[in-house]
Amino acid sequence: MIDLHFVATPNGQKISIALEEVGLPYRIISYDIFEGDQHTPEFGRINPNHKLPAIVDHDPPFGGGPHAVFESGAILQYLAEKTGQLLPKDPRQRSVAIQWLTWQVAGLGPMGGTGGALRPLRAREDPLRHRALHKGARPADAGAGAPAR
Numbered sequence: 073m074i075d076l077h078f079v080a081t082p083n084g085q086k087i088s089i090a091l092e093e094v095g096l097p098y099r100i101i102s103y104d105i106f107e108g109d110q111h112t113p114e115f116g117r118i119n120p121n122h123k124l125p126a127i128v129d130h131d132p133p134f135g136g137g138p139h140a141v142f143e144s145g146a147i148l149q150y151l152a153e154k155t156g157q158l159l160p161k162d163p164r165q166r167s168v169a170i171q172w173l174t175w176q177v178a179g180l181g182p183m184g185g186t187g188g189a190l191r192p193l194r195a196r197e198d199p200l201r202h203r204a205l206h207k208g209a210r211p212a213d214a215g216a217g218a219p220a221r
């Protein structure tokens with residue numbers, strides 16, 4: 073049995089989708105990250121970074137008692153290796169799959185998360201300042217106090 077420490081964000085859903093796909097039995101332990109559920113000493117022993125998702129595999133292939141895995145990319149790789157599914161055996165195809173996995177966790181995921189967090193701030197942003205920051209306008213366009221060129 074696998075415990076999935078879960079929040080319904082894309083990172084959490086990646087793991088629930090993978091668990092459904094490989095057909096391993098699991099149970100969901102839900103967290104409300106806005107209430108700070110992740111900041112307990114118990115969860116810190118599963119993920120010292122206090123982020124979701126994380127899993128605890130009570131029957132790891134290498135024995136020795138329960139095994140905790142955090143970071144969605146590491147969890148996906150663990151599930152693939154445990155079941156022999158999801159990752160191609162062919163070394164060339166395996167390399168391609170790991171490239172896309174790394175792109176998702178290191179590129180798309182953080183960019184999407186940051187974009188989502190900043191969108192409300194951007195809406196309130198001064199239009200001239202926005203132009204100066206994002207469209208290459210001269211700093212003087214940003215208004216009083218900006219250094220002249």
Ligand SMILES: N[C@@H](CCC(=O)N[C@@H](CS)C(=O)NCC(=O)O)C(=O)O
Nearest residue numbers: 081083105122123124125143144145
């Ligand atoms: N790189 C991590 C990102 C984990 C992450 O940022 N999780 C968010 C939810 S998607 C979280 O737990 N936020 C709560 C917090 O930062 O306190 C992964 O891929 O698992």
